[in-house]
Amino acid sequence: MLKETIKTYLISAIIQAKKEGVSPDFDLERTEIETKNSIIYGDYSTNIAFLLAKEAKKQPKAIGALLKEKIEGLDPKKDIFEKIEIRGEGFINFFLSKTALFSELKKILEEKEKYGNLKTGKGRSLQVEFISANPTGPLTVGNARGGVFGDCLASILEKSGWKTEREYYVNDCGKQILALGNSVLKNKEAVYRGDYIEALYREMKGKNSYKAGQAAAKKIIEKIIKRTVKNFGIEYDNWFFESDLHYSRKIEKAIAYLEKKNLIYKKDGAVWFKSKKFGDIRDRVLIKKDGEKTYLAGDIAYHRYKFEEKKFDKAINIWGADHYGDIPGLQAGVWALGHKGKLDVVLLQFVTIFEKGKTKKMSKRKGVFKTLDDLLESVGKDVARFFFLERSANAHLNFDLDLAREQSEKNPVYYIQYAHARICAILRKCAKFQINPKSKIQNLKLKLLKHPSELALIKQLIRLPEIVGDTARDYQVQRVPQYALDLAASFHQFYRDCNVLKEKEDLKTARLNLLLATKDVLRETLRLMGIFAPKKM
RNA sequence: GCCCCCGUAGCUUAAUGGAUAAAGUAUCUGCCUUCUAAGCAGAUGAUAAAGGUUCGAUUCCUUUCGGGGGCACCA
Numbered sequence A: 001m002l003k004e005t006i007k008t009y010l011i012s013a014i015i016q017a018k019k020e021g022v023s024p025d026f027d028l029e030r031t032e033i034e035t036k037n038s039i040i041y042g043d044y045s046t047n048i049a050f051l052l053a054k055e056a057k058k059q060p061k062a063i064g065a066l067l068k069e070k071i072e073g074l075d076p077k078k079d080i081f082e083k084i085e086i087r088g089e090g091f092i093n094f095f096l097s098k099t100a101l102f103s104e105l106k107k108i109l110e111e112k113e114k115y116g117n118l119k120t121g122k123g124r125s126l127q128v129e130f131i132s133a134n135p136t137g138p139l140t141v142g143n144a145r146g147g148v149f150g151d152c153l154a155s156i157l158e159k160s161g162w163k164t165e166r167e168y169y170v171n172d173c174g175k176q177i178l179a180l181g182n183s184v185l186k187n188k189e190a191v192y193r194g195d196y197i198e199a200l201y202r203e204m205k206g207k208n209s210y211k212a213g214q215a216a217a218k219k220i221i222e223k224i225i226k227r228t229v230k231n232f233g234i235e236y237d238n239w240f241f242e243s244d245l246h247y248s249r250k251i252e253k254a255i256a257y258l259e260k261k262n263l264i265y266k267k268d269g270a271v272w273f274k275s276k277k278f279g280d281i282r283d284r285v286l287i288k289k290d291g292e293k294t295y296l297a298g299d300i301a302y303h304r305y306k307f308e309e310k311k312f313d314k315a316i317n318i319w320g321a322d323h324y325g326d327i328p329g330l331q332a333g334v335w336a337l338g339h340k341g342k343l344d345v346v347l348l349q350f351v352t353i354f355e356k357g358k359t360k361k362m363s364k365r366k367g368v369f370k371t372l373d374d375l376l377e378s379v380g381k382d383v384a385r386f387f388f389l390e391r392s393a394n395a396h397l398n399f400d401l402d403l404a405r406e407q408s409e410k411n412p413v414y415y416i417q418y419a420h421a422r423i424c425a426i427l428r429k430c431a432k433f434q435i436n437p438k439s440k441i442q443n444l445k446l447k448l449l450k451h452p453s454e455l456a457l458i459k460q461l462i463r464l465p466e467i468v469g470d471t472a473r474d475y476q477v478q479r480v481p482q483y484a485l486d487l488a489a490s491f492h493q494f495y496r497d498c499n500v501l502k503e504k505e506d507l508k509t510a511r512l513n514l515l516l517a518t519k520d521v522l523r524e525t526l527r528l529m530g531i532f533a534p535k536k537m
Numbered sequence B: 001g002c003c004c005c006c007g008u009a010g011c012u013u014a015a016u017g018g019a020u021a022a023a024g025u026a027u028c029u030g031c032c033u034u035c036u037a038a039g040c041a042g043a044u045g046a047u048a049a050a051g052g053u054u055c056g057a058u059u060c061c062u063u064u065c066g067g068g069g070g071c072a073c074c075a
Helices: A002-019 A048-056 A060-073 A075-079 A098-114 A141-159 A175-184 A195-204 A209-231 A242-247 A250-260 A295-309 A321-336 A372-379 A381-389 A401-410 A412-432 A452-461 A464-474 A479-497 A505-529
Strands: A033-035 A044-046 A081-087 A091-096 A125-129 A163-170 A238-241 A264-267 A270-273 A284-287 A314-320 A343-348 A351-355 A358-360 A397-400
Touching: A048 A060, A048 A091, A060 A081, A060 A091, A091 A098, A098 A452, A098 A505, A125 A141, A141 A163, A141 A314, A141 A343, A141 A351, A141 A372, A141 A381, A141 A464, A141 A505, A163 A209, A175 A195, A175 A209, A195 A209, A209 A372, A238 A242, A242 A250, A242 A295, A250 A264, A250 A284, A250 A295, A270 A321, A284 A295, A295 A314, A295 A321, A314 A321, A321 A343, A372 A381, A372 A401, A381 A401, A381 A412, A381 A479, A381 A505, A397 A401, A412 A479, A412 A505, A452 A479, A452 A505, A464 A479, A464 A505, A479 A505
Parallel strands: A125 A163, A125 A314, A163 A238, A314 A343, A351 A397
Antiparallel strands: A033 A044, A044 A091, A081 A091, A264 A270, A270 A284, A351 A358
């Protein structure tokens, strides 16, 4: 709304400037409107006066004053802002009015867990593909990072109005499957080790290596990976097997399509894709000299399936940083198929395992890895999820399992869960004293909520839509746990300052409703992260 | 050699180019006869180094140092 107001004013200012012969080459997208929790700087603030200063050849302060006047003059805005202030060299700070806060609080009470649902997705369909670890062994602590990231991002996008599917791509073809086959047959070329290999050995005896590998992969997915994923709180809509691409001849069809578009050539006995035409640094092989298709050929066919058969409007792949080199080839393929811009790839930097002060390289081949099962067993789903979610995708992660175990009792996730449990405890007392916390929303006397801690709490609650919107746009999921911590802190402060049950009827009811709203927003935030909201702790 | 990510408090991490750099943890100090002290309040403590752009740089650019990843007819 603020942006619209400024834009309207800007347009007239630009027209005016042009008349005066000034070239107002200004980009509104650069405008910052940010939220502040500070009492001094207001609830929202904008830097636009600084950005306009040059074009307008005026001091930022003067521009700020002008804008302030314009915005205050706009009729519907009067109720929303209690005051607008110019501070510093020209920041414009907006203070929300109580009327605005209470009307938003009512909205939360009406919409409950649907509060914060957005329509930015416009019902379009989207797929998030994540983990997709090779089916050659149990999931590792490293895989866990992609797991929560993808799951949480999918939930956020769903809440912002996208029809969202979660998918796991099972690479049950290629060299690693042969290696797995050799391993479960325990022949000379065995590479993978571990107890699970021993268990599979008994079942796979007598098969040929590749068949044994594929059968073992299927077993590992069904018996090991699916169970771990479920314990981690992830529910996939689809498990897509790479071998299906081969059986259904999707790869040949995709290559034939590219050939028809004259994007294929032969060189050195191999079949190449002219990916350089689509922003790649070099062309890529699709069919090797020996007639086998490359991983990229399969991946292009897989994405063709995503966009043309499943008709997704968008696909997001959550990959490990080691797949950095694969992005240009695949993006070129997606572009060549006519789906430029529909694929986003998020790279997650590596998780390194620390033990006794030393970094350990994880390797399924050597049987050296910490499994996600170990982690779940020692710290539990909620702590593990929160631990990974707090970090941004770009940040490397040093993971010390012993430390995680030791710190699990001090994990900030409990701080958030505790806030929820505390609210539930008060609501339980209501039942005991036969108080009905629910009241007709129209009858609520929200005006009685005027303690700074009450207002601060409401201001946190109404951030949820913005958190969802921002995260759906930039995929920075660590914003969600950060918000949850802020929200819990505001609640705990409210709890310190404002007793609920001892107050007189009207204030008690108003505060109980503030609690109901807080409970719903907290629950919903926890749900987005896939973390349990306990009634008791 | 080229490309990508990172370097923030003792430790693990936040922070659209904005104002006093934010949390947890660790250390120290207060607060339970009152709805759950897994809480609240306070103290200590940080942008790897050097230049540049900008009214303003943790953020953008260059260089140096340090850590991780990638540069396949492997997946």
